[in-house]
Amino acid sequence: MVLVTGGAGFIGGHFVKEWLAHMGEPLVNLDKLTYAGTAFRLGELGDDDRHQLVVGDIADSVLVRQLLHTHQPRAVVHFAAQTHVDQSIQDPGVFVHTNVVGTYQLLEAVREYWSALAPVPKQAFRFLYVSTDEVYGSLTPGQAPFSEQHPVRPNNPYAATKAAGDHMVRAWHSTYGLPVLTTRGSNSYGPCQLPEKLIPCIIWNALSLQSLPIYGDGSQVRDWIHVSDHCRALRCVLDSGSVGETYNIGAGNECSNLSLVVAICECLNHLHPRPDGVPYQVQIRFVADRPGHDQRYGMDGRKIMQALGWVPLESFEQGLLDTVHWYLNNPEWLRGAAYRVQAAAAGA
Ligand code: NAD
Numbered sequence: 623m624v625l626v627t628g629g630a631g632f633i634g635g636h637f638v639k640e641w642l643a644h645m646g647e648p649l650v651n652l653d654k655l656t657y658a659g660t661a662f663r664l665g666e667l668g669d670d671d672r673h674q675l676v677v678g679d680i681a682d683s684v685l686v687r688q689l690l691h692t693h694q695p696r697a698v699v700h701f702a703a704q705t706h707v708d709q710s711i712q713d714p715g716v717f718v719h720t721n722v723v724g725t726y727q728l729l730e731a732v733r734e735y736w737s738a739l740a741p742v743p744k745q746a747f748r749f750l751y752v753s754t755d756e757v758y759g760s761l762t763p764g765q766a767p768f769s770e771q772h773p774v775r776p777n778n779p780y781a782a783t784k785a786a787g788d789h790m791v792r793a794w795h796s797t798y799g800l801p802v803l804t805t806r807g808s809n810s811y812g813p814c815q816l817p818e819k820l821i822p823c824i825i826w827n828a829l830s831l832q833s834l835p836i837y838g839d840g841s842q843v844r845d846w847i848h849v850s851d852h853c854r855a856l857r858c859v860l861d862s863g864s865v866g867e868t869y870n871i872g873a874g875n876e877c878s879n880l881s882l883v884v885a886i887c888e889c890l891n892h893l894h895p896r897p898d899g900v901p902y903q904v905q906i907r908f909v910a911d912r913p914g915h916d917q918r919y920g921m922d923g924r925k926i927m928q929a930l931g932w933v934p935l936e937s938f939e940q941g942l943l944d945t946v947h948w949y950l951n952n953p954e955w956l957r958g959a960a961y962r963v964q965a966a967a968a969g970a
Contacts, residue, residue, distance in 0.1 A: 753784055841880065887906075
């Protein structure tokens with residue numbers, strides 16, 4: 623079996639469901655169920671006895687050691703993190719707790735467990751760290767996309783704490799021989815994402831006839847990947863990645879924030895026109911830029927494609943349309959998620 627952390631979050635929730643559907647192997651899912659984690663995402667698993675949700679903190683080393691001892695996983699897939707950049711600017715301490723201290727505690731518990739394994743399971747064991755393109759910092763408009771050799775130069779507290787985890791994982795391999803794998807995924811989108819992140823935020827605000835906030839002039843570029851392509855890449859790296867290696871995961875979908883917001887408005891104009899027939903674009907408002915805002919992320923994904931044969935399957939146009947459809951068909955989810963985000967932002 624495998625131990626997954628943060629499997630009630632956006633990507634982790636997809637990973638858990640797709641893992642059980644494709645691999646069938648049991649997993650234990652350790653998640654603190656912060657505002658960002660919800661068992662709803664896993665609801666369709668029902669009483670599936672291959673999945674066990676344990677509510678707890680990755681920084682709780684006693685709990686983590688007990689889970690490793692009891693379940694004897696062959697791998698750990700580490701998603702759990704605080705992930706919202708704006709919140710990391712308001713309150714970086716909680717990001718240090720989970721993304722740095724939590725990752726450290728997890729690594730130490732895993733190192734102790736792995737060190738005591740018999741030779742065959744010890745050889746087969748893997749620790750997969752789910753990192754992000756944000757650790758690289760920012761590209762200028764004409765610069766080549768990030769390769770895995772690009773320097774790590776994070777510009778905001780979220781990215782800095784993820785980079786700290788990334789560095790520790792590398793060091794635990796170099797120093798102790800822990801068999802680690804690291805992935806740096808690009809901006810992921812799809813169903814069941816909280817509307818603190820750009821795509822569901824724009825859909826929620828559009829449907830509730832609020833303004834569609836765009837930082838600065840909206841020229842910032844992000845590289846988008848559908849969550850199911852991201853999760854398939856993670857399974858691929860876990861299955862056949864080389865120990866100690868880092869793999870970028872990107873789908874080559876660079877898009878400015880303004881173009882993306884306009885594309886979402888176009889989807890909504892087509893699928894769910896405003897009652898007055900006016901295009902949703904009229905709700906766009908430019909707001910003061912985020913401090914430390916990276917101008918451009920772009921991923922060179924050739925390594926994972928050439929070494930492991932993974933390719934993205936979802937086109938951005940179709941994936942975005944399907945995603946807008948999903949939120950339109952799940953208004954209760956979107957409303958509930960918007961209230962969770964508001965409550966978290968208000969410190970409730
Ligand atoms: P998310 O915010 O949706 O989910 C995070 C999950 O971690 C939640 O279920 C939360 O309850 C859990 N968690 C938080 N603190 C915890 C703690 N101390 N102990 C246990 N569980 C805790 O995040 P996401 O968007 O699904 O991202 C998952 C991982 O993928 C993160 O590590 C993130 O850095 C990485 N990543 C995300 C993206 C993206 O675009 N969303 C892209 C690349 C990499």
